[in-house]
Amino acid sequence: MVDSALRAQIDALWNQFWTGGITNPLSVIEQITFLIYARLLDVREEAEEARARRLGQPHASRFDDEELRWRVWKHWSGDKLLAHVRDRVFPHLRRSGGDGGTMAAFMADAQLLIQKPSLLVTAVAAVDKLPLTQGDTKGDLYEYLLSKLTTAGINGQFRTPRHIIELMVDLVDPQPGERVGDPACGTGGFLMETIKHLLQNASSTEHPDSGDRLAPAQWDHLRSDAVHGFDFDATMLRIAAMNLMLHGVDAPGVHYQDTLSGKFVGGRNTALAMDAFDVVLANPPFKGSLDTEDVAPDLLRAVKTRKTELLFLVLILRLLRVGGRSATIVPDGVLFGSSAAHKGMRALLVDQHQLDAVISLPAGVFKPYAGVSTAILVFTKGGRTGDIFMYDLENDGYSLDDKRTPVGGSQLHDVLTAWSARGKAGLGDRMSSAFTVPVAEVRARGYDLSVSRWRERPAEVRDFEPPHIILARMKEIEAEIARDLAELEGLLG
Numbered sequence: 196m197v198d199s200a201l202r203a204q205i206d207a208l209w210n211q212f213w214t215g216g217i218t219n220p221l222s223v224i225e226q227i228t229f230l231i232y233a234r235l236l237d238v239r240e241e242a243e244e245a246r247a248r249r250l251g252q253p254h255a256s257r258f259d260d261e262e263l264r265w266r267v268w269k270h271w272s273g274d275k276l277l278a279h280v281r282d283r284v285f286p287h288l289r290r291s292g293g294d295g296g297t298m299a300a301f302m303a304d305a306q307l308l309i310q311k312p313s314l315l316v317t318a319v320a321a322v323d324k325l326p327l328t329q330g331d332t333k334g335d336l337y338e339y340l341l342s343k344l345t346t347a348g349i350n351g352q353f354r355t356p357r358h359i360i361e362l363m364v365d366l367v368d369p370q371p372g373e374r375v376g377d378p379a380c381g382t383g384g385f386l387m388e389t390i391k392h393l394l395q396n397a398s399s400t401e402h403p404d405s406g407d408r409l410a411p412a413q414w415d416h417l418r419s420d421a422v423h424g425f426d427f428d429a430t431m432l433r434i435a436a437m438n439l440m441l442h443g444v445d446a447p448g449v450h451y452q453d454t455l456s457g458k459f460v461g462g463r464n465t466a467l468a469m470d471a472f473d474v475v476l477a478n479p480p481f482k483g484s485l486d487t488e489d490v491a492p493d494l495l496r497a498v499k500t501r502k503t504e505l506l507f508l509v510l511i512l513r514l515l516r517v518g519g520r521s522a523t524i525v526p527d528g529v530l531f532g533s534s535a536a537h538k539g540m541r542a543l544l545v546d547q548h549q550l551d552a553v554i555s556l557p558a559g560v561f562k563p564y565a566g567v568s569t570a571i572l573v574f575t576k577g578g579r580t581g582d583i584f585m586y587d588l589e590n591d592g593y594s595l596d597d598k599r600t601p602v603g604g605s606q607l608h609d610v611l612t613a614w615s616a617r618g619k620a621g622l623g624d625r626m627s628s629a630f631t632v633p634v635a636e637v638r639a640r641g642y643d644l645s646v647s648r649w650r651e652r653p654a655e656v657r658d659f660e661p662p663h664i665i666l667a668r669m670k671e672i673e674a675e676i677a678r679d680l681a682e683l684e685g686l687l688g
Contacts, residue, residue: 197332197339201325205340208321215314220344222308225430227340228437229305230322233284235440237265238328263287269323276319277312301433301451327441334387334442341382341438354381355478355524356599358592359560359571360388362607363476363522366552366573366614369393371413373421373473376514378454378507380424383435385476386449387442389422423448423472455494455506470516478524479507481567498543500536504529508540508572512548515576520551527555527568530644541642545634549578552617554586554610555646559595570646582631584617585646586610589628625651 197205212223240257247254258264260283268279288302309315326332344354369375369389377385393409394417409417422439426432432449439447481504497509504525511521529537530553544550552573558566573584592605606628613622613629622631632649643649659665 197335201332201336202339204321204324205336208318209340209343211314211317211321215309215311217308217314221430221434224340224344224434226308227318227322228433229285229288229302229307230318231325231327231337231437231441232302233288234265234269234322234327236288240264241266259287265323269319272316273312277309277315280315280319281307301429301436301449304429305433334438337438337441338387341384341434344382354564355384356560356591356593357384357388358607359524359556360384360476362610363524363571364388364392365611366554366571367474367476367520367522368396369474371409372416374471375422375474375476376472377422377424377475377477378510378514379477379479380426380435380449381428381431381478383424383438383447383449385478386422386424386435387438389474389476390417390439390442390444393417393421418443418445420448423450425450425452425454427451427453454510455503469513472514473516473519475511475514475519475521475523477507477511477521479503481526498536498540500534500540502536505536505540508544512543512576517577518575520573520575522571522573524556524569525572527570527645529572530570530646531648538642541644544572544574545580545583545637545642548580549575550580550583550634550644551575552584552586552614553644553646554588556588557591557595559599560591560593562595562599563597570644580634582617582633583637583644584614584622584629584631585649586613586629587646587650625649626653 208227209223212218212226217223217226236257244254261267262279263284268276268284271279285305285307288305309318325336338357341354342357364385369392371393375386375389377383380386422444424432424435426435426449429451432451435449436447439449494506494509494513497512498505500506508523508525508529511523515521529540532538550572552571554571554573556569556571558568560569561567586606588606588610590602590604590606592601592603592607593599594602609628616622617631622629624630625632630650637644
């Protein structure tokens with residue numbers, strides 16, 4: 196948890212960047228990420244030096260020159276600091292990709308945008324005070340920093356609210372030893388929340404009485420292979436990698452990849468292969484249409500379309516192992532669109548796989564980024580669709596305007612309670628928020644999955660005045676208009 200003092204410290208640093216002329220929130224976070232990485236390199240170097248001393252072994256430094264280390268130049272100021280960081284430290288960060296680290300690989304095109312010496316001095320001093328070596332605090336502070344992303348990215352990207360991510364992770368309930376992927380990971384929110392979920396809910400399968408939540412083998416898996424994210428925005432990947440590192444993931448599995456291009460099978464990133472994941476969590480971009488030559492042929496063979504929201508669903512099915520499950524956010528048009536591609540995609544999910552749930556989200560859940568209406572699809576690769584769980588989520592605990600202030604009456608807990616009880620009696624009442632629909636009815640209605648069209652609402656009873664009274668009132672209004680017109684005519688002469 197980030198306390199008020201640490202929040203104030205981050206807020207002050209944020210304001211310094213804005214007054215210093217760097218006003219793009221993504222650029223601010225990226226520049227802070229570079230400085231955090233430079234400090235963490237030195238922290239790691241100190242730890243390796245101490246270990247070598249304890250073991251009486253030689254140590255090969257990762258720094259060509261001591262002046263490249265954070266502990267040396269963090270005390271400098273003015274033009275000397277700016278020139279040193281720009282001309283020597285940043286080139287070293289770019290070269291550090293040779294150590295094989297994921298984060299280092301994303302530093303290949305790192306550029307210092309800070310042009311004012313005073314801003315760099317302030318930023319270095321602020322980052323030096325951050326508790327980057329204090330357990331969970333370092334992850335919490337980075338999440339707080341990410342919460343300041345209040346503008347949408349490009350190509351339909353926008354940050355998924357934390358409470359919606361938590362809901363989706365709880366719905367699919369990742370388990371120790373499973374591989375979790377996100378084909379459009381952005382800042383890594385789904386991956387980070389998966390790590391949290393595993394730590395909070397998993398118990399050791401090897402040593403259940405040890406008191407440790409995870410066994411040694413499970414810890415190794417968690418730190419190296421449990422989560423994998425993919426994106427084609429290098430800035431987002433840098434931020435995602437840092438997010439995971441600060442949450443204890445030693446080797447963040449984030450990869451530079453255009454996941455719809457078709458290069459994932461046998462391409463640069465073998466982590467993004469067919470049948471690679473037990474769980475896929477995603478809020479893919481809804482940016483419209485792609486040129487068919489930019490889309491993998493096998494995706495087009497499943498559903499012939501250029502719409503990204505449909506192509507990502509096909510991709511997710513490709514990525515999942517048989518029996519693997521996914522929670523994916525889609526625009527409402529996917530649920531009821533009348534095109535052959537839309538109907539074909541819904542039929543694919545219902546008839547060839549197991550569509551488990553459709554959860555309608557409030558229209559303002561992504562404000563201030565966008566007002567698009569969306570839903571969460573929960574499905575399993577393979578299997579057979581039975582009764583489909585539906586939930587009409589009207590209150591997510593926040594106002595639906597651009598301010599998104601907390602309000603009472605959140606239904607998020609009720610979603611999970613109803614989801615857990617979906618196989619029991621009592622979910623047949625379609626006038627409630629949660630209900631189930633037999634798959635036969637869905638097929639009979641052209642695979643329409645719109646929750647609002649399946650939910651029944653009580654008829655609203657209204658009392659109307661008798662027609663003769665309404666007619667008399669209309670005559671009075673007409674007479675009043677005639678008097679006003681006559682008065683106006685008299686004034687005009």
